[in-house]
Amino acid sequence: MLNSYSSADKVLLAVDCIIFGFDEEGLKILLIKRDFEPEKGKWSLIGGFLKKEEVLDTAAIRILDRYTGLQDIYMEQLYAYSEINRDPVERTISVAYYALINIENHNEELTQNYHAQWFSIAQAPKLIFDHDSMVEHAIRRLRYRTSIKPVGFELLPEKFTMRQLLELYEAILSKELDKRNFISKINSLDILVKLDEKDMMSSRKGSYLYTFDKEKYDAKLLNDFVLNL
Amino acid sequence: MLNSYSSADKVLLAVDCIIFGFDEEGLKILLIKRDFEPEKGKWSLIGGFLKKEEVLDTAAIRILDRYTGLQDIYMEQLYAYSEINRDPVERTISVAYYALINIENHNEELTQNYHAQWFSIAQAPKLIFDHDSMVEHAIRRLRYRTSIKPVGFELLPEKFTMRQLLELYEAILSKELDKRNFISKINSLDILVKLDEKDMMSSRKGSYLYTFDKEKYDAKLLNDFVLNL
DNA sequence: TTTATTAATGTAGATTTTACACTTAGCAAG
DNA sequence: CTTGCTAAGTGTAAAATCTACATTAATAAA
Numbered sequence: 001m002l003n004s005y006s007s008a009d010k011v012l013l014a015v016d017c018i019i020f021g022f023d024e025e026g027l028k029i030l031l032i033k034r035d036f037e038p039e040k041g042k043w044s045l046i047g048g049f050l051k052k053e054e055v056l057d058t059a060a061i062r063i064l065d066r067y068t069g070l071q072d073i074y075m076e077q078l079y080a081y082s083e084i085n086r087d088p089v090e091r092t093i094s095v096a097y098y099a100l101i102n103i104e105n106h107n108e109e110l111t112q113n114y115h116a117q118w119f120s121i122a123q124a125p126k127l128i129f130d131h132d133s134m135v136e137h138a139i140r141r142l143r144y145r146t147s148i149k150p151v152g153f154e155l156l157p158e159k160f161t162m163r164q165l166l167e168l169y170e171a172i173l174s175k176e177l178d179k180r181n182f183i184s185k186i187n188s189l190d191i192l193v194k195l196d197e198k199d200m201m202s203s204r205k206g207s208y209l210y211t212f213d214k215e216k217y218d219a220k221l222l223n224d225f226v227l228n229l
Numbered sequence: 230m231l232n233s234y235s236s237a238d239k240v241l242l243a244v245d246c247i248i249f250g251f252d253e254e255g256l257k258i259l260l261i262k263r264d265f266e267p268e269k270g271k272w273s274l275i276g277g278f279l280k281k282e283e284v285l286d287t288a289a290i291r292i293l294d295r296y297t298g299l300q301d302i303y304m305e306q307l308y309a310y311s312e313i314n315r316d317p318v319e320r321t322i323s324v325a326y327y328a329l330i331n332i333e334n335h336n337e338e339l340t341q342n343y344h345a346q347w348f349s350i351a352q353a354p355k356l357i358f359d360h361d362s363m364v365e366h367a368i369r370r371l372r373y374r375t376s377i378k379p380v381g382f383e384l385l386p387e388k389f390t391m392r393q394l395l396e397l398y399e400a401i402l403s404k405e406l407d408k409r410n411f412i413s414k415i416n417s418l419d420i421l422v423k424l425d426e427k428d429m430m431s432s433r434k435g436s437y438l439y440t441f442d443k444e445k446y447d448a449k450l451l452n453d454f455v456l457n458l
Numbered sequence: 459t460t461t462a463t464t465a466a467t468g469t470a471g472a473t474t475t476t477a478c479a480c481t482t483a484g485c486a487a488g
Numbered sequence: 489c490t491t492g493c494t495a496a497g498t499g500t501a502a503a504a505t506c507t508a509c510a511t512t513a514a515t516a517a518a
Contacts, residue, residue: 004265005319008278010239013322036233049237052320056311080309080324082285090234091281093242095309163465180467181507203464204515228506392496409498410476432495434483457475 014087014094015059016047016131018078018138019068021103022155026120027171028103029135031127032067033115038088039128045135046116047094060097067114068101074154075099076145078138086130094130098138100154121171146172148224150191153217159209161199162186169229177229185227191217243316243323244288245276245360247307247367248297250332251384255349256400257332258364260356261296262344267317268357274364275345276323289326296343297330303383304328305374307367315359323359327367329383350400375401377453379420382446388438390428391415398458406458414456420445 019030031043048063050056060075078096086092103118119125121139126132145151151172152165166182186192193213198206248259260272277292279285289304307325315321332347348354350368355361374380380401381394395411415421422442427435 005241005278005321008241009281011242011279011281012234012237013240013242049234050240050311050322052238052240053313055313056309056322077309079306080285082279084282084284092234093279093285161465178508179465180509183466184468185506200515204517205463205465205513206515207465390496407477408496409478412497413499414475429484432483433485434494434496436496 012090012092013050013056014047014092015050015056015063016045016094016096016134017060017064017075018045018096018098018135019064020098020100020138020142020155021118022168022171023103023118026122026167028118028120029124030068030116031119031124032117034128035115042128043119043125044128045096045131046114050095056095056097060099064099067116070101070105073099073101076141078134078141081130081134083130094134096134096138098141100142100151102155102157104157142172147227147229150189150212150217150220150227153212153214159195159197159199159211161202161207161209163202163207165210173229182229185229189220189225189227191220241319241321242279242285243276243321244279244285244292245274245323245325245363246289246293246304247274247325247327247364248293249327249329249367249371249384250347251397251400252332252347255351255396257347257349258353259297259345260348260353261346263357264344271357272348272354273357274325274360275343279324285324285326289328293328296345299330299334302328302330305370307363307370310359310363312359323363325363325367327370329371329380331384331386333386371401376456376458379418379441379446379449379456382441382443388424388426388428388440390431390436390438392431392436394439402458411458414458418449418454418456420449 021028021030030046032046034040034042034044046063046067048059048066050059054062056077057075060077061071061073064073064075065071075097076099078098080093080095082093084091086094121135124135127135142151146169152160152168155168156164162183165186166177166179169182170177191213192210195209195211197209199209200206250257250259259275261275263269263271263273275292275296277288277295279288283291285306286304289306290300290302293302293304294300304326305328307327309322309324311322313320315323350364353364356364371380375398381389381397384397385393391412394415395406395408398411399406420442421439424438424440426438428438429435
């Protein structure tokens with residue numbers, strides 16, 4: 001057996017975060033303008049290096065907090081990227097995470113502090129290194145996740161309309177959904193609470209607001225199901 | 230920006246492989262008895278360290294080859310495990326890969342060289358470190374994979390009966406499947422070739438042998454589909 | 459009061475999934 | 489050669505799910 005801890009190579013381990021948000025313009029990702037070399041001035045995912053005494057999940061959370069001030073965000077590990085020259089400075093393996101967040105919950109701090117900016121998926125600039133393929137991969141994963149777990153609590157405001165939820169799903173899946181079929185499927189999940197309150201911004205008639213029933217929503221997060229949309 | 234390559238910590242990066250095989254006894258995994266400390270004599274997944282100039286996929290392939298003599302095996306990256314003390318000797322992050330292989334294609338070399346041994350999933354011994362959760366995770370992934378891509382080419386002998394294929398799926402999903410419904414669903418995939426040859430071992434009557442139509446099978450591997458079983 | 463705008467709602471037909479049982483082929487034993 | 493045994497092979501009807509689709513309702517503005 002050739003394994004030997006002492007003779008093995010050590011490498012830099014980075015964590016990069018794909019942060020999804022949603023607003024009236026659609027699905028977005030959060031990017032920053034790098035203020036250091038290499039690729040200074042180019043757009044990039046937010047990221048950082050894993051510390052010696054740190055778990056990957058924790059590093060992802062730390063990095064997200066540093067750039068957005070957001071805590072208690074649920075993140076999922078996506079994939080480890082390890083092409084030899086993916087980072088031209090030094091051999092670096094990057095473990096990508098993705099998160100879903102509500103765009104409204106922060107914005108001020110982050111754009112100010114780190115030149116971070118939201119971009120619609122379709123209009124995002126070219127990113128450094130292999131970050132574009134990370135994003136692509138994350139979108140695929142998010143689409144898949146949408147079919148087996150509910151999505152929305154993380155991305156929508158506390159109170160939202162059915163239309164907003166529909167548009168969120170349409171943005172994630174990038175296809176049109178039938179409104180009536182969508183509503184009845186969502187209702188069959190039994191995770192929404194219909195409020196006695198209407199949003200009057202969108203129309204004369206006004207549309208009912210909903211919230212997620214956090215308990216039921218979280219239960220569905222654990223027990224996978226299948227949702228064909 | 231605090232990122233700085235030079236000040237970042239470097240870590241050991243291991244690759245561990247969950248190797249699935251299938252034979253008349255069911256779904257199995259390949260384990261080795263560690264012949265070095267720590268945990269010498271305990272059962273473990275096969276694994277090794279990533280080299281400085283090596284991509285993770287390549288490392289996984291190299292490690293598999295070393296222990297099984299098998300080449301050209303398709304592997305998929307599973308997850309990166311990073312608990313601080315997962316390896317008591319030194320901080321090590323492990324990226325797990327899983328592979329599907331035909332048990333018959335090797336066996337001799339490997340058991341001899343490395344004390345490697347196949348274990349039925351249910352009867353596998355307790356493994357070192359966090360390897361048990363890697364295996365659990367890999368099984369979940371394999372189940373999922375089974376619902377969106379065909380499985381079998383990698384695990385079955387060149388020629389096989391419908392019963393074998395059925396039992397493979399039952400082993401992976403660990404539930405009973407209806408024979409007739411299974412056969413018609415598999416046939417609807419249009420990836421099998423029915424041979425003019427029968428396997429006479431299993432019954433008086435004999436059962437037709439099938440092979441995979443490699444081209445059609447590979448096409449399905451690329452274009453995901455959904456297979457409800 | 460008319461008009462314009464978006465919200466809300468149900469159903470019929472098509473498709474898919476599920477549950478289920480008898481006949482056939484071939485060998486072995488008598 | 490007849491009978492018995494074993495696993496292989498095969499189809500259908502009922503249930504569930506998915507899909508496509510159009511009208512009425514509520515309100516504010518003109």
